[in-house]
Amino acid sequence: MNKPGDPAPDADARRARLLGFGEQSVSKSYYPELKRRLDELERFRSLLDQTGEGIFLVDAVTGRITDAAGAAGAMLGRRREELVGRFFADLWPAEAVEHLRGLFSGDFAAGRMETTLPRPGNRGGGLSVEITFRLANGDDGSIAVIVARDVTERKKNELALKRAEEKYRSIVENAAEGIFQTSTDGRMLSANPAMASILGYASAHDLMRHIKNIIDDVVAREEARQRIRSELVRYDEIKNLEIELRTKSGGQIWGLVNARRIRDAVGDSDRYDGSLQDVTARKKAEQTLQRYQDELEQRVAERTAELTRANERLTHEVTIRKRAEEAAEAANRAKSDFLSMVSHEIRTPLTSVLGFAVIIEKRLDALFEKLLDDDPRRRRQAAQVMDNLRIIVSEGERLKHLINDVLDLAKLEAGKMEFKRERVDPSEVVRRVMSASAGLLAASKDVALKTCIEGRLPEVMGDRDRIIQVLVNLVSNALKFTERGSVTCRARADGHYVVIEVTDTGIGIPDTEQHKVFEKFNQIGATLTNKPKGTGLGLTICKHIVESHGGRIFFVSKPAAGSTFTFTLPIA
Template sequence: MPNNIDHKLSSLLPRLEAFYWEINLTQNTIKFNNPQATQNNQTLINQSTTEFLSKLSNKDRLEFETRINNIKDKQTNILQLHISISIENETKTILLNGSVNETDCNIIEGLGLPFLNRTITEEIQLYKESSILEKAPVMICLTDLDGNVLYSNPEFSKITGYSSIEVKNKNSRILKSGAHNKAFYKNLWDTILSGKTWEGKVYNKRKNGELYWEKAVITPYYDKNSNFKGFIKASEEITQQETVKKQLKAERNLFLSGPVIVLKWDPSVDGGITYASPNIKGVLGYSSEEFISQINYIDIIHPDDKEQVVNETYNYINENKSLSFIQKYRLKTQNGEYKHFIDHTSIERDENNEIINFSGYLIDNTEYIEAQVEMEKSESKYKDVFNTAGVGIIYTNKEGIIVDANRKFDELVFAEPGELIGKSAMELINKRLPGKSARELLPILFHILKGNRIDPKEIQIEDKYYEIQSDYNPHLQTSIGILRDITEQKIAAQKVRYSEQKYKYLVDQMNDGLVITNKDEKLTFMNPAAKRIFEGNIDIFENGRILDMATPTSADIITQQESLRRNGKATTYYIEIITKNNIKKNIEVSASPLYKDNKYNGSFGILRDITEQVRAEMELKSAYSQMKLINRKLQEHAQELEIAKEKAEESDRLKTAFLANISHEIRTPMNGIVGFAQLTMNPGLTEEKRNTYLQIITDSTMQLESVVMDIIDLSKIEGGEARFNKIEIDCEEVITEAYEKNRNAAEEKQLNYIINLGNNLPPIQTDKTRFRQVINILIGNAIKFTSEGSISIDCKVDNSILEIKVTDTGIGIDEEHHEIIFEPFRQVEIAMKRKFGGTGLGLTIAKKIAETLGGNIYLDSKLNEGSTFTFTHPL
């Protein structure tokens, strides 16, 4: 008995003379379970489908096979059929009512009912007691001859919204949506009243008014005397499928009505083309039939494009084994004109990669090509106007590269026509314009390159005055700058304003702040420098007092100094103020009294911001402490150096020469430290000079420390005192760390910085710190000796050896120096040494570490062509 049949029905089968049936499409068998329900029909228990069909009439056999084929073709999943079968010389009519199994689509199962002399009430009760119908995933509805509903299952209620009670004894026309005409319903009723089964799609209406599609099978229901008792309708909702079909149909019609031609080729067919979409008529002038039967495709390709198309197609098909590709070429239309097309072709291949067929679509690109031609003509006209303009015009891209400049602009910067195209605008201004002009233009050009709009602004180039303005086009990502000669207007205006501006200019350009107060010590005037000191405190500008910004201690000082000025004394004093931005500043004030009619009327003061000077003095004290610490470190380093020297003296002549060279590298930063430390003690030294000297001391200290550490490292390795602690490490992790550590240095030089770790590098046994040190030295050297181009780190495993290649596009190394490059304190050329500096110990240390770890370092380089250092390490 099938698993989805309610077990309680088993006890009813003998009484109702019903039975379960099952058809297996794979095994080609049919089974009738519970044979006692059909009494002596033992021959129907388990048979092949062929044997079963032999017991049917020709008409029933044909109908049975048709229904089974419909299910196989997935046209329906319902089987509802009346058949007459000969059992024990007696012909019995049986109703088979069922559906495809939910879990196995090759099984059809359901309930079989012999037609007996039962009342309608008994028939309905039988349907209610059938779990198959109650639990069926399709709608089941039993009506009388007038279409009044006698029974409906739960699925019917779920889809329509009507409960079985609501719909009982109601005519099935309550589901009518009005979407079908009278002829539709007449055909339906004529079919079922003639004793035939009707199958089709119906657009019905739910209880809530929503419309839905259902696929229905309506079968007449007979008694044993072949009289109509009513109809059985089995149906399933297909609203979603119909909606998708409708959308797909609309999309297909839209696609086929557009300018895109769909083509199919079959290489085994003479002529090749097997399909051309109908819209080809509107594009090429041929009908689909003409194009398929009369046109050889290669013949309508433009003669100038034909060789290219053939070669490209051959390469895509045979060399690249592509599944799709794109080409551009021209095709000849029926009227002899040529049109431009973009061809998107897809290739279908079998499991042996042999071509089955081609499919693709052609996009008419003619309008775009013609528009380009027209644009070029328009651009030519624009160019004439552009070059004859009386103002200088320049276009730059977002990177600051000049993409166009007219003749007037060329004249302004003393350039030949076309010379500026492709050059950097920043470089142009620095190199071709006088210093002052360049300083005027650089900030303006910076704003132009950032895409900022600049309203007309005046600049001076030598003895000429110009008005410059700019705008930015975000769509074209270009900036335009315009120069207009306004020299005459400028000179005339300058003469008018000269005498007035002379005094104001002097005051405004003062580095020190200038203030005037009234007799109440409220500010009545401040120059720009004073405003900068106070950082825009509006309250101070509007008759405020400096006293209001002073710290409590400085407020007392100000009060005392004001009293002195009222008595006619000029004073100089130092105060602290707190700006509006809550910044503390140190100010030197030199103030004198002002008189009117021989009476005190206020003060005139010069303010000097000495915040940085005070801070520098504090830093100087800190630097002095730091210098003492540095000296102590130097003494310690010197002691270590002395020990290293004593060991080195025991070595051969090369080590002696090495120490002579290294002493130079030590003396250089030491001289810088001692010399500039003494200079910083000069009390008359400017703040800028002092900061410069302190930076030199710091840099020299770091340089000296690097030299000493390199020496100690090399000494320990050569003396066998270096400790190597081998553990298992993740080499990918260590290499990536080294890569990231050096990233900033590479990016500062704008180098293309690349890493390729290969595929799944294995862990290795090594000293993690030393392993990392070798990689850092090789990457650091590559960056150091490469001014432009790229640095790449490539890793792979070959014959149980890990290879790490560091490749640069730097200065390279002459072949005759390949060996000595690994010797201590060696760089290839004196010129190189002056340019790059350093001890020259890095490669020596790296190679000795590599050898100690069981590997090596190899060099492949040519002068001016870059270098590749390969670090090998056993797995």
């Protein structure tokens, strides 16, 4: 009797046939045992279907797939029912089929290989599969048990790892600095070509053949060996250690060493990884630089001592010169005060002399006309007296101008000259001075006076009388030194200034005298046979007046080709 819930005998028979049992195996007396075995097989198949591996059973005689489980259908893109009964050779790559035929022919009882399956659904790329083959005996003959595992991700990881290894191997092989590995006691494990080159070896193999222990065989000095061992023990690393190293030829170089201890997964010491740079050139440069620095410091000390002594001498000289300048300044003040006092004292009687001389000249001229007869001798004496009086008046006037110039210069140098602050029309000043100068022209001179005012000039701020004084002086000088040609006064506005130029076609100024044109008591043409009269202070006073107004004065001259004197005044 069947228990409630048990499948019907005919259902168990169907399950037995599906699982590979023949009709003859199924009898009613065998149902309980059959049911137990069927349940176990179903549980086993359920477990197989949960695995990620594809499992195939292939008949060794026919080559047909008799069963498939696990991920077999997913790998080939088919349902399990579609795989059973198909030829294995129709579904798998040729190399896998050949391997399987070798298994069937008895060449081997088991095997392993890797192949590539097209991805289900033609999604592009391939599915990397690892296959294991094993020949087993079944009730109906030999059965090939084939287990396929998807190793696509593993292959990708292996490929990535291989590329990374190649990349870092290339970096190490082509690095400019030496890279090495040693055991914990300093025994050489590996080195790159740069390491060999730095130490004078033809290759890394040559280096490894000659150097057994990097500390003992390469480091030149014992104290450096002790320091390396001490720091590796205390700190597990050494950083930027500069030491002397021995090369293959026996020479010595300076190397910059870095190394650190590498530990395994449990924390035990495994090896040391390190790098080496050849810093010999830099070290020699530093030593050379230090030598130069020492020499420079010595020279600086010597030069400092020299400068200290020179400074002491200079300080002494400055003190003496300062005292001399103070004495000169006091003397200059005394001179100015003296000149001012003398000028005042002279100007008072001079004014009386000039006044009376003019009066006498007028009265004598009238008196001689009435008293003198036709005696030629007396008339010559009278004419001589009149000429002498005119000389007295002329030289008196000259002396008066000299005294006035001396007083003006003294005031200007002392800063005591007071200037009016008023608006001045430069056009009016130019016209007035040129009109007045026309009367100064000697009848014997063939000189034309020209005036050129460009546009309407803006007003300037200053002392009108002093500006006239400057222009009168420049025009007078031009007339003095011009026998023929022209004297031209030009005025124009230029930016923030009014520019006034006086140009003549006279004798010009020699190159040897141009540097002292504005010096005191220097008179242009002093070396001429017929030298002009003057005090030699006019241009010096002009320079003081112009600069006191915020302008500047300068000239351009060429011997025998005339001169141009220019001064500027700021626009109001």
